Amino acid sequence: MKSFIQINNLLRTYQVGENEVAAVNSMEFEIEQGEFVVILGPSGSGKSTLLNLLGGMDQATSGTILIEGNNIAQYSLEELSRYRRSDIGFVFQFYNLIPNLTAKENVDLSRKLCKDGLDSTEMLEAVGLAKRLHHFPAELSGGEQQRVSIARALCKKPKLLLCDEPTGALDSNTGALIMSVLWDISKKYNQTVIVVTHNAAIADTANKVIRLKDGKVIDIQINENPLPMNEVAW
Amino acid sequence: MILFKKMLRDIKHAKAQFLTIIIIAACGVFTFVGSITVGSRLEESVHQFYKSADINDVWVNVEGATPQDVDAIRKLPGIEAAQGRTVMKVFSDNRVLDLFVLNENVLSKPYLATGEPFESEKEGLWLDQEFAKANGFRIGDTIRIHTGNGQSVPVIIQGLVLSPEKLIDVSSETLSTRHDLYGYAYMGETAAHHTFSFSGMNQLLIKMKSEKNIQTQLTSVEQVLGQKYMNSLTHEEHTSTSGAANQIGQFKTIGYVTPMLFFLLAILVVISTMSRLITNQRVQIGTLMSLGIHIRKIKWHYLSYGLFLGITGGVIGLIAGYYVIPAIFMGTLHQSFILPKWSDSFPIETLWSIAAVCGCCILAVLFACGGKLNALPAVVLKGEAPSRPKKSLFESIFHSKAKFSFQRLWLLRNLRSRKVRGAMGIFGSFGCAFLILFGFANIDTSNKSIEVEFDRQYLYQYKADLLALNAEQAQSMNWNQAGIQPIQERRVVVKSTTAQRNLPVTIIGSGDYINLDVASPDVMPVPETGVVLSQKMADVLGVKAGSTVSLRIDGGQWKEMIVAQTIQAPVANRIFVSEAAWQQHGEIFVPNVLLLGDQAALQSAKEHYPVTQIVAKADMKEANRTLNEGVFASAAGLTIAAIFLGIAVIYSLGPLI
Incomplete structure (x- = not known):
């Protein structure tokens, strides 16, 4: 049986001046449906590039990215746009909320892109923001903004939730809270979640930990019994 | 709907820039709609009168x-x-x-x-x-x-x-x-x-x-x-029909030319504002892309800013132009044109101005977006790498000779790296400075024209209108009285190989109350042969001294006359002919106006000629000043508008910020 995600010989190069730099180089791994995956690595290891390629935000130079058997590495811009709309939820390090829209409107913006999305109010209630629906991002704390961002990503019922350093801009308590939310969602909805981070502390909570360095996979660790998020020391 | 809300809130947050665009767009539509409405109402009223009267050709x-x-x-x-x-x-x-x-x-x-x-x-x-x-x-x-x-x-x-x-x-x-x-x-x-x-x-x-x-x-x-x-x-030669056609044409010309300036400014400010907005919203655009919102929808979202600004400015300009400009000009037109009924029609072509201003704004947004929206979300989110600073051409040329301060170097290099914005800033500032100078020059020219006309060209003290005389009566009268100069004022059609105009002509009898060389304190007499044209009219007709023009009086035969001289005249659309030159071409000199040098001449004129009305030059000068108040007002308005636009352009373009 094929895995939910299969990455084969993936390459992404950039032209920097006269040099060609490989941000992702010959990567290969697999991820199963419902797994909570953590991608670890230092700055410049290719974590965000990999996440962008998985989320259809960027196009591979070569190689294959099979999502449920479909090679998105060969998708056109139009197909990638459709893929992001229907299959992907993105959580950014700096939340990337639309500043002139309220929390509910930010979520609605995403929900209205799919036919059977989840109710935005319910989603915001689920992330603990029932009383902050009509607040603008500037009126919310960092943690609250990130929870709006998670609600926005999840209301589309994506097949894959991609989180790029979701706690990078938060203090440790808030970061732990956010990670708990993501972990709970993964377990509750059998949602495939990929979290890019350089916080090794959360590695024990993941079903799979992929370690990167210089654009290459240097280690893939599988945890048969991942710890619940509340048992991790931050 | 959510993106529409976003647009409204974005506009609210950058209200100064967007308000500037709306005002500029409104100004363009305002002048167009106002002028076209006045011109069309006049045209429609004249046309209806001609039609009901079944006017001849x-x-x-x-x-x-x-x-x-x-x-x-x-x-x-x-x-x-x-x-x-x-x-x-x-x-x-x-x-x-x-x-x-x-x-x-x-x-x-x-x-x-x-x-x-x-x-x-x-x-x-x-x-x-x-x-x-x-x-x-x-x-x-x-x-x-x-x-x-x-x-x-x-x-x-x-x-x-x-x-x-x-x-x-x-x-x-x-x-x-x-x-x-x-x-x-x-x-x-x-x-x-x-x-x-x-x-x-x-x-x-x-x-x-x-x-x-x-x-x-x-x-x-x-x-x-x-x-x-x-x-x-x-109709082209008849005083009434050609005069009406000219006036209608003038309003339409103003209507089509003036808004161009405002539309151009609107384009500049929209390009600048939207470029900055799109640059500032780079992360938002990338986020919208990452959500899977189609690029067409994102483009339409930003185009809707241009559309919203164009429609808002256009509608404001349309309403204001439709009511304000006709209210100012129709009163004067009612005095100038004797018509039984005045049309209050709404010229449908005015709606095109809204389409035009919307088109300008949308095109400006498209230009501002450029290729920024056609990239992959990851690239949009990451942003463009800052351009590598280079020495400006100016700096390269002059650096060896002149030492630039830190600020100047910064300014020059910023100008180089933001060429379009820098060029737009310079162009916008130049345009506004031009408008300000144009406004002041207009006031100055109007004042100067009156001074020159009444102090240097016309040297009489009083002007007397005469009862209409026939040729026999005119020939039987003695016009050689001390302090009195007879002249005949009438209209003629003047034609060159390139243009034709219906103009007032002054046929000058003996006397020295009209000085054709306003630059000289000595009176320059009108030449014994040929016609004298203002330099401006000579340019319009495409002739110069020594050229030939054709004159037609009352629809008679065309008569060829040499352009004896071209002069710098305070009133451009007038030609001068001496009594002798007039008679050389078979015309009879029938004075209808007397120019009087003093009180004694005035008394003498009353005794010897059928005088109907006497006006002192000082009163005429004052009357001209009053007439020119409209010019002063519009020039002052233009100057204020230019200053405002200058501030708006500099503020909105922020060329180097």
Whole structure:
């Protein structure tokens, strides 16, 4: 049986001046449906590039990215746009909320892109923001903004939730809270979640930990019994 | 809907820039709609009057034409209708009337303002409404008419009318528009026979089936009339019809030219504002892409800013222009044009201005977006790498010779790296400075023109209008009185190989109260041969000293005259001819104005000539100043608008920020 995600010989190069730099180089791994995956690595290891390629935000130079058997590495811009709309939820390090829209409107913006999305109010209630629906991002704390961002990503019922350093801009308590939310969602909805981070502390909570360095996979660790998020020391 | 909310909130957050765009867009539409509305209302009103009056296409002056001649002309192919009439000059005390005697009323029918409908068999006359109003005449009053041959008869006023041939000036032979002194009247042929003795018809009104080939048709008419044919006038040459057409054209020209400036400014400010907005919203755009919102929808979202700004500014400009500009100008037009009814139509083409301003704003947004929206979300989110700074060309050239301060180097390099914005800032500032200078120059020129005209060109103290004289009367009078200079003012059609104009001409008799060289304190006399043109008019006609122009008076034969000299004149659209030059071309000098040097000359003029009215030069100068207040107001408005726009452009473009 094929895995939910299969990455084969993936390459992404950039032209920097006269040099060609490989941000992702010959990567290969697999991820199963419902797994909570953590991608670890230092700055410049290719974590965000990999996440962008998985989320259809960027196009591979070569190689294959099979999502449920479909090679998105060969998708056109139009197909990638459709893929992001229907299959992907993105959580950014700096939340990337639309500043002139309220929390509910930010979520609605995403929900209205799919036919059977989840109710935005319910989603915001689920992330603990029932009383902050009509607040603008500037009126919310960092943690609250990130929870709006998670609600926005999840209301589309994506097949894959991609989180790029979701706690990078938060203090440790808030970061732990956010990670708990993501972990709970993964377990509750059998949602495939990929979290890019350089916080090794959360590695024990993941079903799979992929370690990167210089654009290459240097280690893939599988945890048969991942710890619940509340048992991790931050 | 959510993105629409976002747009409204974005606009609210950058209200200064967006308000500037709305105001500039509104200004463009405002001037267009206002000018076009005024021009169209005038055109529509004139057209309706012409249509209801069935105005003729050509006036043919004849000598002793008969009803059989008119019938023969009617039968010519290409002729739709023809009518004969007698036009004669009659007097009522010191007032002059053009009297039209009709035996039928099919072309250029007078509009009955009040009274009995016109009938050629009915007794009495139908008097010019404005003349009647200025002189207090009413229907049923009796007016005493004197004819040129000494007859004097009382005639009852049957009705008050307006003529489609007299929209602008009352008398084609003077430049005066005084309704108390000059007017016109219609009289039936039967009544005229009872009242005066006059011989045959002297003018034919002809309407063509098509406005094309009028000259060809006229040749046929001339052949039918033979020796009876004297000359002819078309709408382009007739004072009233050409004057109306010129005025309509002027409003339309203003309407089409002025908004261009505002639209250009709107484009500049939209490009700058939207470029900055899109750059600032790079992460938002990337996020919208990452959510899977289609690029077309994102583009449309940003285009809707341009559309919203264009529509908002356009609608404000449309409403303001439709009400404000006509309110300012229609009053003046009501004074200048004598029309029975004024149209209050809404010219549908004004809506195009909204489409145009929206188009400008949308194009500007498209330009501002450029390729920024066509990249992958990851690239958009990451942002463009800052351009590598390079030395500016200016710096490279002059650096070895001059030492630049840190600020100057910074400025030069910023200008180099933000070429488009820098160029737009310079262009916008230049345009605004130009407008400010133009406004001040306009005020200065207006003031200067009045000073030059009344202090250096016209050296008389008083100007006296004379009762209209015929050629015999004029020739029998002695015009050589001390301190008095006779002149004749009238209109002529002047034509060169490239242009044709209907202009006022001043025929200058002996005396030195008109100085053609305003730069010199010594009076420059008008040359004994040829015509003198202002340099500006010479440029318009494409001629220079030594060239030949053709003059046509009252639709007569074209007469070629040499341009003796071109001068710097305070009033551009006027030509000067000496009495001698005028007579060399077979014309008779019939003075209708006297220029008087002092009080003694004024007394002398009153004693020796049929003076109707005297005006002191100081009063004329003051009257011109008052007239020019409109120019001052519009120039001041232009200057204020330019200062405002300058601030707006610099603020909005923020070329180096």
